[in-house]
Amino acid sequence: MSRRSRGIFVAGFLLPATVLYALFVVVPVVQAFAFSLYRWRGISANRTFVGLENFRQLFADPIVWLALQHNLLLFVGTSVVILALSLALAHAIGHDSGTARFLRAVYLFPQVISLVVVAVLWMFILNPSFGILNGALKAVGLESWAIAWLGEKRTALASVGVAHVWHALGFYIMLFSAALRTIPHEVMEAATLDGATGLVRLRYVTLPLLWAVLRIALVYMAIGTMNIFALVFLMTQGGPDRATEVMLTYLYEQAFKHSDFGYATALAIVNFMVVMALSGAILALLRHNPQEGRA
Amino acid sequence: MKYIQYALPAIAVALAVAMVVSCGRQSTTATKELEVACFKGGYGIDFFEQAAREYEQQHPGVKIKVWGNPRVWEQLRPRFIAGNPPDLTYPGWGMDHWALVYEGQVIPLDEYLDSPPYGKTEGKWRDTFEPALLELCQYQGKTYMLPYFFSMLGWWYNKDMFEKNGWKPPRTWSELLSLCEKIKAKGIAPITYQGIYPAYAVSGFLIPWVISAGGIEAFDNAQNLVPGAWKSPAFLKAAQMMDELRRRGYFQEGANGMDHTGAQMEFISGRAAMIPCGTWLHSEMRNVLPPNFRMGFFLPPVLDDGKGDPTAVGIGIEPWMVPTKGKNRDLAIDFYKYMTSLEKAKQFVEQKGTLMSIRGSDQANFPEHLKEPVEVFRRAKTVWSVEYRQWYPKLGKAVEDATAALLAGNITPEQFVERLEAAAEAARQDKNLPKHTYTRGKAR
Numbered sequence: 179m180s181r182r183s184r185g186i187f188v189a190g191f192l193l194p195a196t197v198l199y200a201l202f203v204v205v206p207v208v209q210a211f212a213f214s215l216y217r218w219r220g221i222s223a224n225r226t227f228v229g230l231e232n233f234r235q236l237f238a239d240p241i242v243w244l245a246l247q248h249n250l251l252l253f254v255g256t257s258v259v260i261l262a263l264s265l266a267l268a269h270a271i272g273h274d275s276g277t278a279r280f281l282r283a284v285y286l287f288p289q290v291i292s293l294v295v296v297a298v299l300w301m302f303i304l305n306p307s308f309g310i311l312n313g314a315l316k317a318v319g320l321e322s323w324a325i326a327w328l329g330e331k332r333t334a335l336a337s338v339g340v341a342h343v344w345h346a347l348g349f350y351i352m353l354f355s356a357a358l359r360t361i362p363h364e365v366m367e368a369a370t371l372d373g374a375t376g377l378v379r380l381r382y383v384t385l386p387l388l389w390a391v392l393r394i395a396l397v398y399m400a401i402g403t404m405n406i407f408a409l410v411f412l413m414t415q416g417g418p419d420r421a422t423e424v425m426l427t428y429l430y431e432q433a434f435k436h437s438d439f440g441y442a443t444a445l446a447i448v449n450f451m452v453v454m455a456l457s458g459a460i461l462a463l464l465r466h467n468p469q470e471g472r473a
Numbered sequence: 474m475k476y477i478q479y480a481l482p483a484i485a486v487a488l489a490v491a492m493v494v495s496c497g498r499q500s501t502t503a504t505k506e507l508e509v510a511c512f513k514g515g516y517g518i519d520f521f522e523q524a525a526r527e528y529e530q531q532h533p534g535v536k537i538k539v540w541g542n543p544r545v546w547e548q549l550r551p552r553f554i555a556g557n558p559p560d561l562t563y564p565g566w567g568m569d570h571w572a573l574v575y576e577g578q579v580i581p582l583d584e585y586l587d588s589p590p591y592g593k594t595e596g597k598w599r600d601t602f603e604p605a606l607l608e609l610c611q612y613q614g615k616t617y618m619l620p621y622f623f624s625m626l627g628w629w630y631n632k633d634m635f636e637k638n639g640w641k642p643p644r645t646w647s648e649l650l651s652l653c654e655k656i657k658a659k660g661i662a663p664i665t666y667q668g669i670y671p672a673y674a675v676s677g678f679l680i681p682w683v684i685s686a687g688g689i690e691a692f693d694n695a696q697n698l699v700p701g702a703w704k705s706p707a708f709l710k711a712a713q714m715m716d717e718l719r720r721r722g723y724f725q726e727g728a729n730g731m732d733h734t735g736a737q738m739e740f741i742s743g744r745a746a747m748i749p750c751g752t753w754l755h756s757e758m759r760n761v762l763p764p765n766f767r768m769g770f771f772l773p774p775v776l777d778d779g780k781g782d783p784t785a786v787g788i789g790i791e792p793w794m795v796p797t798k799g800k801n802r803d804l805a806i807d808f809y810k811y812m813t814s815l816e817k818a819k820q821f822v823e824q825k826g827t828l829m830s831i832r833g834s835d836q837a838n839f840p841e842h843l844k845e846p847v848e849v850f851r852r853a854k855t856v857w858s859v860e861y862r863q864w865y866p867k868l869g870k871a872v873e874d875a876t877a878a879l880l881a882g883n884i885t886p887e888q889f890v891e892r893l894e895a896a897a898e899a900a901r902q903d904k905n906l907p908k909h910t911y912t913r914g915k916a917r
Contacts, residue, residue: 220572222554222576305727306728306730329727329729331883418669418729437569
C-alpha cells in the first residue's frame with residue numbers, strides 16, 4: 179500500500195468516530211459557550227443576547243462562591259481520606275490470605291452500586307430516628323452525639339463526603355493494587371534487605387514508584403468532586419440552608435427551577451474551567467517525582 | 474454487482490413512493506389525532522387513558538394518544554423549544570408553568586371557558602370549576618391553565634393514638650401547647666416534619682400562622698411583594714411560634730434531617746403524633762401503611778386571639794394547559810371538557826381518592842381519610858395557596874432555606890424575617906421577573 183492510500187485508509191477508519199465526536203461532543207460544548215451569553219428560559223426558542231451579563235452576575239453571586247468552596251472542601255477532604263485508605267487497603271489485599279481474597283472479591287461492590295442506591299443506603303444509615311449510626315452511638319452511651327447528620331449545617335457536608343468516599347474507594351483500590359503489582363518484587367526485596375521497612379519503605383520506595391498513578395488518581399478525584407451531583411441532590415437537596423450546595427446542584431436549580439438556562443450554562447462553563455485549572459495544577463505540581471534523580 | 478447498483482435506488486424510490494401514498498391516504502380519512510402528555514404521579518395516567526377510549530367511542534374518527542411518565546417535563550421541554558408540543562398537557566410539578574405563559578407557549582383559555590360545558594348547549598364551562606382554583610391559573614386577567622384535582626394542606630394526627638389517650642386535635646395555639654406537653658410526657662414526639670424539603674414546613678407552619686396572626690391580607694401583601702410585608706409583625710409572630718415549638722422540644726428530634734418519606738414513616742409508625750402534609754399523604758404512603766392505621770386531618774391550630782379566619786385552608790393544584798403550537802386546539806379543549814364533566818370528576822374522586830376542582834364533585838363517595846378534609850373545605854370561608862413559589866422561584870427557595878435555618882435554631886425569628894424581606898426586595902428589583910398580583914386580597 180502506498181503511503182497516500184494508507185493515509186486514506188486510516189482516515190477512513192477515523193472519520194466516523196471523529197464525525198460522531200464532533201457532532202455529539204464538540205458542537206454541544208461550543209453551543210454551551212454560546213448559550214451562556216444569552217438570557218434564555220429554556221422553554222422556547224426565544225433568547226436575548228446579554229453578552230457577559232450572566233458571568234458578571236455569577237461572580238457577584240455569593241452562593242456560587244459558597245458552592246465552589248464546598249466542592250473544593252469535598253475535594254481536599256475526600257481525596258486525603260481516599261488516598262490513605264485506598265493505598266492501605268490496596269497494600270493489605272495484595273497478600274495471599276483468606277481475608278485478602280475475601281476483600282478482593284468485595285471491594286468493588288460500592289463502586290458498581292447505582293449512586294441512587296448509595297444515597298438511599300446512607301440516608302438509612304444516617305437516619306436520625308432508626309439509622310444504625312445513631313443506634314450504635316446510643317448503644318455505647320454517646321446519646322448526645324446522635325444528631326440529624328444530614329439536617330445540621332456543621333455535619334451535612336461531611337456526611338455527604340463520607341458517602342462519596344464509600345462509593346469511590348473501590349475504584350482507587352483497584353487503581354493502586356494494579357499499580358502495586360507492577361512494582362518488581364526484587365525492588366521491594368532489595369529495599370527490605372537494605373533495612374527499609376514499613377513507612378520508610380512506603381515513603382522512599384513505594385510512593386515514588388506509584389507517582390504516575392498518584393497524579394492520575396488525584397486528577398480523577400478532582401473531576402469526581404467538582405462534578406458531584408446525584409449524591410448531594412438525593413441526600414440533602416443542597417441543604418440545610420445551602421450547607422451542602424455544590425456547583426452542579428446550583429446549576430440544576432438555576433436551570434430547572436428558576437428557568438434561567440443562560441445563567442446555568444455560564445455556571446457550567448465556570449465549573450468546566452475550574453476542573454481544567456485544578457487538573458492542570460495537580461499535573462503541574464506533581465510533574466517531578468521528588469525521589470527521582472536522587473543518589 | 475451491477476444489479477445491486479440499480480436495485481438499491483429502485484428500492485429506495487419504491488419505499489419513498491409507498492410512504493407518500495400511505496401518508497396521503499391517512500390524511501384523506503377524517504381521522505383526527507390528539508396527543509395528550511401527562512405527568513404520571515401517585516394517581517397514574519390510567520384514568521386519562523380510560524377517558525380517551527370513552528371519548529373515542531363517542532366521537533368516531535378521533536384518535537387520542539395519552540402518554541406520560543414521572544419525569545414527563547423533561548421530554549416536554551425540548552418539544553416546546555422545537556415548536557412541536559403535544560395538543561394537551563399536564564406537565565407536572567417539575568415544569569415551570571409560568572415560564573410557559575411568559576414565553577407564549579400556552580394559550581389563554583377564557584374564550585373556551587365562556588363556552589358551554591361538555592355536551593351542553595348553554596351555560597359556561599367556567600362556572601363548573603371551583604372559582605378559587607381557577608383564580609390560581611390567571612395572569613394579567615387571563616386564564617392560562619386549568620385545574621384538575623387539588624390537594625389541601627393541613628396537619629394529620631394518629632387517630633388511634635389520640636383516642637387511646639383521650640386527646641383531641643388541637644384547634645388553638647394554647648390547646649396545641651398543652652397537648653404537646655402531654656404527648657411528650659408519654660415519650661412520643663408531638664410533631665414531626667419533612668426537614669430536607671422545607672416547603673412542607675412553610676405551608677404547614679409558617680403561612681397558616683402568618684394568616685392567623687395578620688389575616689389573609691398579611692399573606693396576600695407578601696405574595697404581592699408589598700414592601701415590608703415579609704417582615705411584618707404577622708411573619709415575625711409566625712416565626713416566633715415555630716421557634717417556640719422548637720425550643721420547647723415539641724418537634725421530633727432529628728426531623729430537620731429527614732426527607733418526606735422518612736418523616737412520614739415516623740408518623741405512621743407512631744413515633745410522632747402529628748405531621749403537616751397535604752391530602753396526598755394517604756396515597757403516597759399506602760404501600761407501607763399498617764392495615765388498620767387511621768389518620769385524621771385538621772387545620773393547623775390558630776392563635777387564640779388571631780386576626781385571621783380560623784377556617785382558612787391552603788390548597789394546591791397541578792394544572793393542565795393547551796400549547797399554542799398544538800395542532801388540534803378545539804379537540805384538545807373538548808376532550809378536557811369531557812374529562813372535567815361532573816360524571817368524570819366524581820369517578821376520579823372515587824377511583825383515586827382525591828378532591829376535584831369541579832363543583833358538585835364533593836357529593837361523591839369519599840374514602841375514609843378524605844371525609845374530614847372535605848368537611849374542612851366545605852366550611853372554609855378563605856382559601857389560600859402558596860403562589861409566590863411558582864411566580865418567583867428564587868424567593869421561594871430563599872424562604873425555604875431560611876425556614877430550615879430557623880427550625881434548626883441557627884437563626885432567630887428576627888433574622889428570619891430580615892432574610893425573607895431581603896429576598897422579596899431582590900425579587901422586586903429583578904427587572905426580568907414578570908410580576909403577578911393576587912386579585913382577592915386587599916392589596917389591590
